[in-house]
Amino acid sequence: MSQYRTFTAADAVEYARQFGGVDNPDSLVDSLEVGDGNLNLVFKIFDTQGVSRIIVKQALPYVRCVGESWPLTLDRARLEAETLIEHGKFCPEHTVKILHYDADLAVMVMEDLSDHxxxxxxxxxxxxxxxxxxxxxxxxxxxxxxxxxxxxxxxxxxxxxxxxxxxxxxxxxxxxxxxxxxxxxxxxxxxxxxxxxxxxxxxxxxxxxxxxxxxxxxxxxxxxxxxxxxxxxxxxxxxxxxxxxxxxxxxxxxxxxxxxxxxxxxxxxxxxxxxxxxxxxxxxxxxxxxxxxxxxxxxxxxxxxxxxxxxxxxxxxxxxxxxxxxxxxxxxxxxxxxxxxxxxxxxxxxxxxxxxxxxxxxxxxxxxxxxxxxxxxxxxxxxxxxxxxxxxxxxxxxx
Structure with missing residues (x-):
């Protein structure tokens, strides 16, 4: 995918400002990479009060815990977003809400669950x-x-x-x-x-x-x-x-x-x-x-x-x-x-x-x-x- 690039923390903040749906996008000022899984980058996006407001998740083109020797399709970001959106139609109370996703960047923006x-x-x-x-x-x-x-x-x-x-x-x-x-x-x-x-x-x-x-x-x-x-x-x-x-x-x-x-x-x-x-x-x-x-x-x-x-x-x-x-x-x-x-x-x-x-x-x-x-x-x-x-x-x- 020609548009794909691996996000930095600053990229994640800017993306959340564009697609996070917050009333004051400029209030989003910082991020922390918290992904501990095997496949993805996950950023918490914080506002000026230090409150986590949005999650930005990006698929990596390889298995993270192994490295580039185990490549993976970026289409899994689309599959994840569309699965959650489909499940959310029928069980919104128990499915994380997807706010935006971009198949080319393999990125999705979702609700923050810091109170969970x-x-x-x-x-x-x-x-x-x-x-x-x-x-x-x-x-x-x-x-x-x-x-x-x-x-x-x-x-x-x-x-x-x-x-x-x-x-x-x-x-x-x-x-x-x-x-x-x-x-x-x-x-x-x-x-x-x-x-x-x-x-x-x-x-x-x-x-x-x-x-x-x-x-x-x-x-x-x-x-x-x-x-x-x-x-x-x-x-x-x-x-x-x-x-x-x-x-x-x-x-x-x-x-x-x-x-x-x-x-x-x-x-x-x-x-x-x-x-x-x-x-x-x-x-x-x-x-x-x-x-x-x-x-x-x-x-x-x-x-x-x-x-x-x-x-x-x-x-x-x-x-x-x-x-x-x-x-x-x-x-x-x-x-x-x-x-x-x-x-x-x-x-x-x-x-x-x-x-x-x-x-x-x-x-x-x-x-x-x-x-x-x-x-x-x-x-x-x-x-x-x-x-x-x-x-x-x-x-x-x-x-």
Whole structure:
């Protein structure tokens, strides 16, 4: 893209003045680069009072944590902005607001969420947000139903599948979720003490067949416009409020992938709690994470079924009983993808603060062991866990 240039802090301020929609653009005077992700520059833009007012985000043409040896398409900025705009049509209360985006510069301007906190960080500290899981399930119900065949006209759905085709970012997911953790790979980053457990994953043919099936459905089941990477680090929370950000992995895929990824991160927090908190607080946090898992699924399923009963536009899909049957398939996918999220966050390169912030090495290894073991069990049992109560029981049995 000939117009592309990497923004400096001063560039970000000037851009926010032009496109931030503030009443007095000249009041925006400073910026701070706060991006800690793998792919982007993120600037907070401050006014003369030192208050953060606007966020400017720019995609880089490579994977930031690796460097220019891993190039990436800048079109992901368009995909992220358009995914969030589309999701915002149906769930504005839980989707970050995009104020402006420029495909040539791979830049977007969005609302500032400084009065929120990143959910993962709050989970690491043991802080609970009682409404967050229910709100997350509601977001998933609204966005996934309204971009599915239940609601979209077939012509529009097919056009949108093309518009949101995201091969390069999907390739990253396909490698990190479904390939690398089950083979010897330089990017894998599990504790050396768990080499035999990692080797067992590589040698488990039944497991690898199940993972292949999950990958195949990820390839081929264009069920709805997914966020594509919805974990506790891409969710902001405040008392009674929740906002989803970072949708650059958005594409049309299997509904269970988004739900499984979200629940998988709650279970990473569940596994990590004993290494992060004192015993009584850890026990309470683990019970709360199980409640969050239950609330996320129930809120999604109840919301999806209610929307299907009220708003299904396809005559066949509106047949009484079909939406519930469809959710049975989504449920099995959810459990399987939940398992792959647990394994990719502990065996693969995408390590998270829940695990990295555990100071005691032996405890960290034990928490990772539990997450890997639980992930493997969920992948293998995905078609044999009938409901959310049975899933909670299985998780408790894992230890």
């Amino acid at each position: 906190a990143i959910w993962r960080g709050e989970l690491v500290k043991g802080k609970n947000y009682p409404l967050a899981a229910t709100q997350l399930g509601g977001y998933l119900a609204q966005t996934l139903f309204h971009t599915s065949d239940f609601f979209q006209h077939p012509y529009q759905k097919k056009k949108d599948v093309i518009r949101f085709t995201n091969p390069e970012l999907c390739d990253i997911t396909e490698e990190l979720f479904f390939n690398e953790p089950y083979e010897q790979h330089d990017r894998n980053a599990y504790p050396r003490e768990l080499e035999r457990l990692a080797e067992a994953l590589r040698d488990d043919e039944e497991l690898k067949v199940a993972v292949a099936g999950l990958k195949h459905r990820f390839f081929s089941n264009a069920e709805a416009l997914l966020h594509g990477d919805i974990h506790s680090g891409s969710i902001f929370v405040a008392e009674g409020r929740l906002k989803v950000i970072d949708a650059e992995f958005g594409f049309y895929g299997p509904i269970g992938f988004d739900i499984g990824t979200a629940i998988g991160n709650l279970l990473i927090s569940y596994c990590a709690a004993p290494g992060l908190l004192v015993p009584r607080e850890a026990a309470d946090a683990r019970e709360q994470r199980l409640n969050d898992v239950r609330d996320t699924w129930n809120s999604f399923a109840e919301g999806f079924l209610a929307l299907a009963a009220e708003k299904s536009t396809d005559r066949a899909l509106a047949t009484p009983g079909y939406a519930r049957e469809f959710l049975g398939k989504v449920w099995s996918d959810t459990i399987g993808y939940c398992g792959t999220e647990l394994i990719r966050r502990t065996v693969g390169m995408s390590q998270v603060a829940d695990i990295k912030n555990i100071d005691d090495r032996a405890m960290q290894v034990e928490c990772v062991r539990q997450a890997i073991t639980l992930g493997r069990s969920l992948i293998l049992l995905a078609n044999h866990v009938p409901d959310i109560d049975a899933l909670i029981m299985r998780i408790r049995q894992n230890g």
